[in-house]
Amino acid sequence: MVSPPPPARADAASADEPVSRRERRKEARPGELLDAALDLFVEKGFAATRSEEVAARAGVSKGTLFLYFPSKEELFKAVVRANISGRFDEWNQEFESFQGTAADLVRYCMQSWWQRIGATRASGITKLIISEARNFPELAAFYQQEVVRPGTALIRRILEQGVARGEFRPMDLDYAVYSIVAPMMFLIMMKHSLGACSPQDYAMDPARYLDVQADLLLRGIAAEGAR
Amino acid sequence: MVSPPPPARADAASADEPVSRRERRKEARPGELLDAALDLFVEKGFAATRSEEVAARAGVSKGTLFLYFPSKEELFKAVVRANISGRFDEWNQEFESFQGTAADLVRYCMQSWWQRIGATRASGITKLIISEARNFPELAAFYQQEVVRPGTALIRRILEQGVARGEFRPMDLDYAVYSIVAPMMFLIMMKHSLGACSPQDYAMDPARYLDVQADLLLRGIAAEGAR
Amino acid sequence: MVSPPPPARADAASADEPVSRRERRKEARPGELLDAALDLFVEKGFAATRSEEVAARAGVSKGTLFLYFPSKEELFKAVVRANISGRFDEWNQEFESFQGTAADLVRYCMQSWWQRIGATRASGITKLIISEARNFPELAAFYQQEVVRPGTALIRRILEQGVARGEFRPMDLDYAVYSIVAPMMFLIMMKHSLGACSPQDYAMDPARYLDVQADLLLRGIAAEGAR
């Protein structure tokens, strides 16, 4: 549902050309700033994140931040854009070559999402978008196009396949897709919003929760004979 | 799309004694301010909403706002109380005197929520809290206590009743509650966040969506014999 | 050193003409407001005293205050003026007809001051003037003329008399006058300023303190033979 976790960023330039410490630093700067900004924007929101904090977390001074990004708003957009490069091609391939029933694929899809996105820092970007969509409509549109549409398309295709194979009965695909997406959104909220503030109120196992939801859905859309 | 009538506001002047315009104003003020605040908080977020704007939208000056609410934070709490938490007593009573199966009650609960909260501006509060929770822990805690806990308690009681009556089989109530809450959250996001930015992508019927979700859940938790 | 204690103000109009309750109220208003204002100005200073508090303490509404005094500043001036009507004529007479040594008169003078002014609310006006002199120079000048000058003149005359009688030796009268005034000022500070904030640090008996100071002075200015 979201972007690739950008963990390997700093190392990205670790190729073989000999680069001076300073120079490597210089090239890494924007990435380090984006990293720091992502963390803070997710945690505190756009308005409440102070530029100086971002700079400090990236280990540079306030002035340097503005050397790379002309304004806080541009920084925000850059953060979102940098974290929404789709890995949908990869996933499409993976799911297309999946060996197993459509039901298994649905389950696998949800669990994969949790492992690769939900449980990682990457889920923060979704929370961020949800929070700031109204203030940055153009980013919301961007996210819609780059993430939401491919994501729902992927899920829809899985379901269509199940129907085509006779595993699922015909259904209104939109609602079924939402049945898969809603629990994901819910988990993101738990992780990054209310759940982060009252952890004691939300002591649940995300993987199990997703399984329960998958069970409910699959039981509901299973073809008659398939039971 | 319009909020629930902040109870008994309009009725206040319904007597026959002649009330000066000034006085009528005075009684209407808090409601007008809460109305304006709800709009703006939902639209722009808590931090980004300026007190003066709230006042202006309510047709008064900055100072007047603080005549009725001692701080922006208290204003927010009042908004929550007027629109959500202040109504739980009513709902608890209503659900307790409900005539019908537990399954019907679950369905009724979800539909009522949509009519009274989800479809109204009040749902914006939840979106707002989700967005700002990390940033205003005190508000998040307030919402958790005033809305989330009573809300989940209410739903849990409905489910427990169903189990007690033999309509539902024993289950892990937490996950079942989340199965009811997650679709609500999802609808809120549609309405106030991404969905508000790409309406064409979310042309769904919320009431039907909730029904579908209710069906899935109820089918999943129905007692064996009850089918 | 200061004004007459205005305790008998409200009763002042209790003459024999039959006046309606309302009317009596009306005539008493300005005095009640000045009373309340004196208390508050002394306690909190001019800037920190809110007009509304003054009105509330006088039992009227904010608006009424401005009916009688066109601004807070005018109220302040009125407070000072109302509390600085000298009783120096009376005291001059009293001291002139005093039977006893000049030394006794000095002692009597200091103790009288404490009983009639220092220990009463009237001392507050001095504290007020000291605090606000720089902000209200014209009031300071007024006080200087109406209180300080007559007061020092009175003390000076007592001392001169002692010299004339051969009880005191000739001396620089200015410094001697200050020797009498300074302890009074010090007591006022204790009562209304720092001493009011850290009472535990200033557990002294004012009357005794004044006596000690009188002793020191009198011993110092006693004529040789008088010892």
Next chain:
Amino acid sequence: MVSPPPPARADAASADEPVSRRERRKEARPGELLDAALDLFVEKGFAATRSEEVAARAGVSKGTLFLYFPSKEELFKAVVRANISGRFDEWNQEFESFQGTAADLVRYCMQSWWQRIGATRASGITKLIISEARNFPELAAFYQQEVVRPGTALIRRILEQGVARGEFRPMDLDYAVYSIVAPMMFLIMMKHSLGACSPQDYAMDPARYLDVQADLLLRGIAAEGAR
């Protein structure tokens, strides 16, 4: 009339390394701000002094003030520390190593106070505290602890020493301390309050006045044989 050099400020740039103007500014800033603040606080009172004025008088913008002092109240405390309380260690040492009789030390103490505090702008702080004590109890407590208590302790120690040495006879130390402090307070009032408004009325020589008071006191507390 001019303040004691906020210690070691001017010397900071006395080295030979070339320091940028900017940097020199930075080191001078706190002192310049404290200077400006002292002037304005004394002149107008704490509440009536606007932060922006302080900044303007120091030649910087409002924001810069808050770069160096986190709040107006902290600014005030810093003023007190820089001008008074920070110097007690020095004074304690000086008085401890004083060569001479206890009587001389009392006289020296009073004259030193005049030269270093009374005659300088620093004395305005005391006037300020007297004026605002009731209004800013925290500041009053701070002053009580940082200035009054160390100050009276210092004086008391001097007197105790005199008694121990047989120069003074046993006495009630509290009143004796007040005999020393009261004239100081009186001079402060002359300088910063009423006296500042009617200078012609207070044409006295402060140093001589203090000496007269010292004489009176010392004569009063001298041991019998010491005369």
Next chain:
DNA sequence: AATGAATGAGGGTTCATTCAT
């Protein structure tokens, strides 16, 4: 005359942004 709701200028404080070094 009395009220108290309403006003809006003003003060403390924050923080994105600039720019001399």
Next chain:
DNA sequence: GATGAATGAACCCTCATTCAT
């Protein structure tokens, strides 16, 4: 390029003053 001191526009909130009732 990098720094961080400096700026000043904004924001929350207070309170003297006004004025319709």
